[in-house]
Amino acid sequence: MRTPEINRKRFELARRCVYVVIALAVIIPYFFNPKQEFKPMAEVVSVYEKIDAMKPGDQVLMAFDYDPSSEAELYPMSMALLRHCFKKGVIPVIVTHWFAGLGLFEKACNEAAEDANSMWGKKIVSGRDYALLGFRPGWTDLIVKIERDLKGAYETDYFKQPTRGMKALEGVNSLEDFELMIDLAAGATVEFWIAYGTDKSGTPMAAGTTAVSAPDLYPFYKSGQMIGFMGGLRGAADYEKLLKIPDRGERGMLAQSAAHIIIILLVLGANVHMFAKRLFGNKRD
């Protein structure tokens, strides 16, 4: 086992060296921007195609279930999705289980609306072209409620406007009325949405998650409970690539490549060191 004092000092030194190397690997690529070629992953393509095939005026229920701490991974996804919706005239209806992200979601809507104005000359108005419904407590109960009665769960939206009679919500009042449900989640909400929402209503479901929970989505994806998903910053980059609007996702890919290579080299180096020690019979350690 570990712990003699010398080992701990070496351990601390190694740790800090790794920190510095990682910091450099992330900072340096910021100043370079070579063209990065990559093919979007199939999971992401199916989400993109689903939205791209929608008609103007179709509604998509989006749950932005994250907060500022996961901003780096999920905010680019939100932006890409919102831009895509605004471009196609699809109406995103945004709900959340995480109140702490609300300020971010408002910002995302405003930014995407400005982009729509500058890129396609579309004027995006809250309540008509999108609905930011905001937060309600209750976790699974919120989903159970939305599954049947969205306007009952949200009598008013985030801007205190009544949802009944709202243009953006015309013709939708339960989950099955939506063409698609997308959950951008930093936690376990995807599974809640599947179990208590889309599996019951039959609405197609997609998700975007932080990279840590993306591997857990494969069973749902392969069983058809989900049409596709975006995992981590790479998922966002793929979507941006499909949408042809490069932003933070694609911009981060070089740093991502660099840091991954560094970590792989560190790990392989350490292994080579270990095997070399074994082979040449170092007595210490």
Next chain:
Amino acid sequence: MRKSAAVIVKPLTTLAVIALAAMLPAGRVAAQTRPATTTQATTQRAILAEAIPVAESLRAFDLPNDGGKGIIVQWAKPADEPNGVTYIVQIARTKADFQAGKFETQEVSPSPKALASAKPAYFGYSDDANKLYYAEIVPAAVFGPAKPGPLTPERLKKFADKGVLTPSELDRALAAMKLLPQPAPTTKPTTSPAAKEQHKLTPAQQAELEWYQVLAAYLTKLDGEHVDAEIDTINSAPYSFRLGVKLDGQVALVSHDGEPIVVEAQAVVNLFKWGKLNNLILSLAFSAVVVAFIQVAKRKPGLFIRKIAGLEAIDEAIGRATEMDRPVFFTHGSGSVTALPVIASLNILSRIAYRAAEHDSRVRVMNQDPITTAVSQEIVQQAYTEAGRPDAYNPDEVSLVASDQFSYVAAVSGRMVREEPGAIFLMGTFGADSLLLSETGASTGAIQIAGTDSYTQLPFFVTTCDYTLMGEELYAASAYLSREPRLLGSLRGQDVGKAFIMIVLVLGIILFTAAAAVKGWDLDWLRRLLEASNA
């Protein structure tokens, strides 16, 4: 030669027209079809005659397993289905309405999705379902309810007549209505005219307008409820149906002796979702198994559980902490006391505290949830008492350090660095805090034992801790240590469930693979058993 070319080309153009028609609103369909010439008409008649389904196969019945919304019309797929035909279902309130021409039409274009096999919940999985077409008809979608118009003074008065508004409220609403911004003909992109108009109002008027908007929302809600009630009435009435085939604007109805056949059906409110029968049976069976084994475990305390790696390590770690005269740290992560792994970890805590009390080493418990803290205090105190050292218990050592994920991490990390524990137990529910804690813990040189069912976090524990109780191993460990019947029994029940699943997996794959090779073996029963459905 030319004729046969027409036979090939015609259906293709028809297909294109149908595809176009599907994209356009229904009313425009007629405009898209050109009148057919005489020779084409004769060929079409021949094709249509071929396409008409067998009269006996036409049936209409209540859509099963729903709340009285839909009716199903089904008919057999003609043996030789010509290209380009569309089926039409004509829906009327009574038989007589057909003669009067008062009926609506729903089109079904032939595709695998229109086949009964696309809805196994209603038609099963047998090959026969591939020979049936069906149309799901929701009367309210065909004979839609009257849409309530916008709020007008007249409609407000009607609400007042119904008693929804008191006379004074009516007057107030009428007055507020006049303050509403008039729709301006031009819209400027910068500020909406509504916003501009509102700037001119006095604060009192503004308040009235806001009140009116709340009222309008409330009245819209009542309208919605009214429409819902109307939809229910429309759906629950009996309806008559005729079936026809359509080709390029020509329609031929399914007839008997020259008389179009009319079938009738009425939607009924059902009381059980038969498609979920498998779910009900499985849920009840599994529940019964769990409850039964809990009873068994209560009577026979010695239910077998296999040894779990990492359990001996608990004693070893405590022993080592004692040797080095360092404290033992324990955290539950971020779960509340209702979370399964927290309950399990509380049992392990009890054991650890008992051991630590025996060895005379200190235990620090750090929590993120006030209720978990209270329960932990009780448990540690009891463990100290059982070990015969009630005086050594210090309630300050079991404490709430923060109730927010990242500040909790910071507080616990700080203590780890400062107090240098000999052993660290991380057992419970973990999120992103898992690696933050275990990596800091590793830097202190303590033995770390983790246990969680938060699967996303397991990779980090596995890499940074000395031992990790993965998933259900945590429950098993806690049952093993505490001999608690409710845990032992339900663990055994879960094992039965797992055995069942393993058998189904292996047998299922063998059977389905065999069925794919043998023609006509549809395995309807097995699919019905496994397919999850919500109807």
Next chain:
Amino acid sequence: MPDDLQDNPKSIIRHYVEMGVLALLLVVFLAVSLWRQDPLHQKDAAATMKAIGLILAAGLTLTMYSFLYRDNPLFKIAENLYVGVALGYMAMFVWRQALRPMVYEPIFHAPTWSALQTALLHKTVPIIVGFMLLTRLSRKHGWISRYAYALMIGWAAGLAIPNITNTYILKQLYAAVTPLQQAITSAPNTPAFSYDWFVGTAGPVVGTLVILIGTVSVLFYFFFSVEHKKVGRAVSTVGIWFLMVSFGASFGYTVMGRLSLLIGRVQFLLDEWLKIPST
């Protein structure tokens, strides 16, 4: 001064040196911030507040990273301020997004008498139960909150059984038993042992078998009713191998996510605080 520095003169000196370095860094940080953000020469109050905000945000970001080197007073201040702001934000949003629209407005801002009656009909019970939940704070009357817990937990448990059976068990089981059949029936007609055959036919069939073996062995690993000996031992070892591959994959995938978070912060610092445009 931290408690762990007793009377050791060496560590006291070190402590003061560290504090000095910290103060120096703080001065450098403020100088750079004033230079790049220039809050004093902005066109209006909003721009000034934005500049100050960016300086604060950058300062907090750097302070948080200082924990990687060692715990320090600035970090503690930043961390506690963060906890406080998060708490205040939460308190406001419990009100703004939960209690106000769901409880306060339907009752106190009911537009009409009949609307008030409807609201009371639907909200009275949950409000009472909600207040019962608050009794948890009292030692003496804490037991009343049990009714609220009973209602919430009973409801959640009852709902969970059929829905979890549906989503976690039935859907997954069905997805797990069908593919081999699909792989055979939907396999493209390609010559055996060609590249396309490996990708189109052999791949999915082998993959399906891998999934079957993996799922069964993992389930068996978590099987506690029998001792893992002989065959059982082999199966559970295979289960462990599968677990390790999956953990490795998760770890690898997660590295990506965790790095993205760092990239996000670096982009913030360089782009918004230092105003260095990215190429």
Next chain:
Amino acid sequence: MFLKRTLPLLIVFTIGSLAFVHDFIPHPLSGEFRSEMASWMMIIGGFGMFLGVYSLMHMHITRIRQKMAGWGYSVFVFIGAVGMIATGVYGDIVGVSKDDIDLFDWGYKYIQVPCGATIFSILAFFVASAAFRTFRAKNMAAGLLLGAAVIVMFGRVPICEAVGGWVFNDRQAIVNVANAIMNYPNLAVKRGLLLGIGLAAIAQSVRVLFGVERTYLGGAD
């Protein structure tokens, strides 16, 4: 005893059975019932959040009042919380127009957002150092862990397509291997775990419904 233990357990059983049964009934009234209960739970949940706010506030106030070790730092918690609440209430009552500075938003944007994102991003360093320290192919299991991690890590960044094109003459070669790991062994394990979790969650619910599990009631009596 009846009021403190039996009645709550009876409520659990009754309400749980109702929730269970109504999932199998297609009748519209049954849907109404579920919907109404869900709104109740949402309101109760709102009160539950208040509980969290209160207990944390209470804890820090006590720390300051009793001058516990490090209480000075608790003052900052207090400053943050009170500042946010005060500006928020001000915004609600007086109202902040679009052109004014909303201090509540300001606090959120420049304190909460950067702090949360930064603390979380520290994990990037930890993940790297954990990988560096512990990924050693000492035995079969560790080797598999290491191999899968390296392949997936590499297969998820764009550069692997360039390397794949260069080494294997197929840009997707490494990506395909990474995808195969995700799609087959990873899927198998995750599915196995999911089935296990499903069973465990159902068993837990059954224990709760039948009153076998009652830790959540808390307290001894």
